[in-house]
Amino acid sequence: MDYSCPLAFQVEREQAESSPRMMPETGNIRGSFASLFSWIETFHTLDDALKYEDLMEQDFLFDVLHQIDSRPLWTEPVSCAKDSASQVHNSSTLTVQLLTCYMDCLNQAVLLPMIDVSALVNYSADLQASQQEMRKILLLVLGLVIQSDRKDDFIAVMETLPGEVKEDIMESYKELSAQLVRLDTLDDSTALQRCCSDRLACFKRGSQALREKLYLESVLLSAQTASSTGPDLLKSLRPPEGLVDFHGYQLLLGSANQQAASLAAQLDDRAAEAAQLADRLRQKKEKTKRLKAQLKNLSCSDKATKLKDLQDENERLKESLGNTEELQAEVVSLRQKLAEFEFFKARVQELRSENGQLLDERQQAEQRLAAMRSQAEAAAERLADCQQRCEELAGQRDAAAEKSTATARRLAAENRQLREALDALGGADAAAAATAAAAAAASAAGDADGTAGPSLAAELATAARIRDLEAEVDRLRAAVASAAPESSTKSNEDGALLEAAERALEEAGRRAERLLAERTAAESMAADVKRKLSAVLEERAKAETAAAAELAAAREATANSERRAAESERRLQQLLAERAETAAEAAATAAAEAETEVVLQASQELAKHLARLSGNNRTLRLSCDKLKAELERLAGVELEVLKLRSDREADGRLLRRLETENRQLKRALDSNNSAAATAATAAAAAACLPLTSKPASATSKSASATLKSASATSKVASTTSKPVLVAARNGTRMPAG
Numbered sequence: 001m002d003y004s005c006p007l008a009f010q011v012e013r014e015q016a017e018s019s020p021r022m023m024p025e026t027g028n029i030r031g032s033f034a035s036l037f038s039w040i041e042t043f044h045t046l047d048d049a050l051k052y053e054d055l056m057e058q059d060f061l062f063d064v065l066h067q068i069d070s071r072p073l074w075t076e077p078v079s080c081a082k083d084s085a086s087q088v089h090n091s092s093t094l095t096v097q098l099l100t101c102y103m104d105c106l107n108q109a110v111l112l113p114m115i116d117v118s119a120l121v122n123y124s125a126d127l128q129a130s131q132q133e134m135r136k137i138l139l140l141v142l143g144l145v146i147q148s149d150r151k152d153d154f155i156a157v158m159e160t161l162p163g164e165v166k167e168d169i170m171e172s173y174k175e176l177s178a179q180l181v182r183l184d185t186l187d188d189s190t191a192l193q194r195c196c197s198d199r200l201a202c203f204k205r206g207s208q209a210l211r212e213k214l215y216l217e218s219v220l221l222s223a224q225t226a227s228s229t230g231p232d233l234l235k236s237l238r239p240p241e242g243l244v245d246f247h248g249y250q251l252l253l254g255s256a257n258q259q260a261a262s263l264a265a266q267l268d269d270r271a272a273e274a275a276q277l278a279d280r281l282r283q284k285k286e287k288t289k290r291l292k293a294q295l296k297n298l299s300c301s302d303k304a305t306k307l308k309d310l311q312d313e314n315e316r317l318k319e320s321l322g323n324t325e326e327l328q329a330e331v332v333s334l335r336q337k338l339a340e341f342e343f344f345k346a347r348v349q350e351l352r353s354e355n356g357q358l359l360d361e362r363q364q365a366e367q368r369l370a371a372m373r374s375q376a377e378a379a380a381e382r383l384a385d386c387q388q389r390c391e392e393l394a395g396q397r398d399a400a401a402e403k404s405t406a407t408a409r410r411l412a413a414e415n416r417q418l419r420e421a422l423d424a425l426g427g428a429d430a431a432a433a434a435t436a437a438a439a440a441a442a443s444a445a446g447d448a449d450g451t452a453g454p455s456l457a458a459e460l461a462t463a464a465r466i467r468d469l470e471a472e473v474d475r476l477r478a479a480v481a482s483a484a485p486e487s488s489t490k491s492n493e494d495g496a497l498l499e500a501a502e503r504a505l506e507e508a509g510r511r512a513e514r515l516l517a518e519r520t521a522a523e524s525m526a527a528d529v530k531r532k533l534s535a536v537l538e539e540r541a542k543a544e545t546a547a548a549a550e551l552a553a554a555r556e557a558t559a560n561s562e563r564r565a566a567e568s569e570r571r572l573q574q575l576l577a578e579r580a581e582t583a584a585e586a587a588a589t590a591a592a593e594a595e596t597e598v599v600l601q602a603s604q605e606l607a608k609h610l611a612r613l614s615g616n617n618r619t620l621r622l623s624c625d626k627l628k629a630e631l632e633r634l635a636g637v638e639l640e641v642l643k644l645r646s647d648r649e650a651d652g653r654l655l656r657r658l659e660t661e662n663r664q665l666k667r668a669l670d671s672n673n674s675a676a677a678t679a680a681t682a683a684a685a686a687a688c689l690p691l692t693s694k695p696a697s698a699t700s701k702s703a704s705a706t707l708k709s710a711s712a713t714s715k716v717a718s719t720t721s722k723p724v725l726v727a728a729r730n731g732t733r734m735p736a737g
Helices: 006-019 033-043 050-059 060-068 086-105 117-121 128-145 151-159 163-177 190-229 231-236 248-301 302-425 427-449 453-482 489-687 694-731
Strands: 108-110 180-182
Touching: 033 060, 033 117, 033 128, 033 151, 033 163, 050 060, 050 086, 060 086, 060 128, 086 108, 086 117, 086 128, 086 190, 108 190, 117 128, 117 190, 117 489, 128 151, 128 163, 151 163, 190 489, 248 489, 302 489, 453 489
Parallel strands: none
Antiparallel strands: 108 180
């Protein structure tokens, strides 16, 4: 049928234009649908804002689909769908186009609940239900956008939206991805593909039935309007192709009622199948309880007790194995300590050899120190000899000085005697006496100095005195010669005095000669003494210098020897300390060796015990293998339980889906019943209209064809409902590619 410009839609459009409906505002949109609506609004290129009724009454979504997939549509939409039938036509066409694109282009099966077209187009009465159905369509469009070739451009547009809107869109796409299954990843995708195709065919037939129902309701409404306004309006309206009189509309309404009855039968069949699934679910629950009871009994059996004992024995073996590993680690550490002890032992031998060398060096240093000390003692003895020789020479000098002093004293005594003898000579003798006194004083001064010089001064004074005496004698002789005529008596006395003076003078000359000889001998002796003293002093200086050098060298050698001896003693103390430590370590090593022997014996015993335990372990392993087989069997039972649980959950989901479809079918049945009642009322109202037989026969033929198509539709729906249920029960959902 052509729904582009039907007869009855003119009246409906005129009524809609004369009394506009209360359309929902965009501000009432809430939840994730609001985010999807904000996103779909980005495809709107006109100046005016996009409204929710534009999605229903315009072909905006078809333009969006054409932007995503430029292939031509299989069924052209109605560009301006103001009536419900046109909106059903556009919605069903868009849904079929989307699902076919998923199936053919993306090779994916969509497991979302099928769209309720009746609730979708009834947005004036229930906006929230209509938005829920429209959200499914927008989800399908979003999936195509994300998987299209131009997805980068579309995602770039999405990035311009607010953050909350983008988050809602991502959550919506995750929800869609969970309902997409790739057919190429399944081992047997034919059943699921056939199920989806049957499901889409049922949706097409249901949508077509809904369109026919809405169309017949609009026709009856137009007939009632025409009967009330007059027959002139019916003449002015152009009837659609295939519909000649009102009986045809009644027959079409009857076929719609029959199709509704077939849908009710399908609903009953599905309810019966749901009851069967509930029985199967109850049986599986009972089987699960029984398996759980068996599993509980098995866990409390003797095998479980034996398994526990074996586990305890295994724990004990693990502890023994851990102790063995600890003992082996201790043995390894003791071996390391033994190697360290051998190293320290070799080190002690090396230190002992070094200590022997140091002791030899110390003995050599002590010998050199003793030789230096003997040399120092010899030098000290030579120094003492030199000092003794010097003292002897000093004694000889003192003796010579004393001898000179005695001679001076003797000469002084003789001078006193001469002075006394010459006192009679007068004042001339006073000068001689003074000279003699000066000579005596000089001799006394020389004696006071204690050197060889005073004897020489005394001798010089004696010589001077002798010369004075000779001069005095000559003067006296001259005086005697000049005074001879004056007095002979006096000359006699002077002659006696002169003779006495001459005798004294001669004696003094002899004494002077004797003194000069003694002086010469004393001077030669003094020169010899001086030479000997200078030689002795030189030898003494040389000896003192050599002794000082030897003493300094001896002191330095002694200091070096003492330092080396101190260092040797310190090293010896260190070696003794190291020796003590080595001895302690040797004792510890000996104890460790003894402990190692004990540990080795214990290890041997433990090895024997481990051999016994290995035999027991093999036995336990065999038992464990048996228990593992039993546990694997129990695991299989648990897997079966889990599988039953998953089957139960799948049955529950299927049951919920069937309940949903049951409610949808009930709503469709109620709407069909109300449509049938309305059609019956319209038929009763239009019974007075004149009818011709030939159009009636044509109408009856079309009605019989409609009934045949309705029966075929019910048969196909009944045959395709079971594969749908089986595929929904056994199908595996996988994420979208």
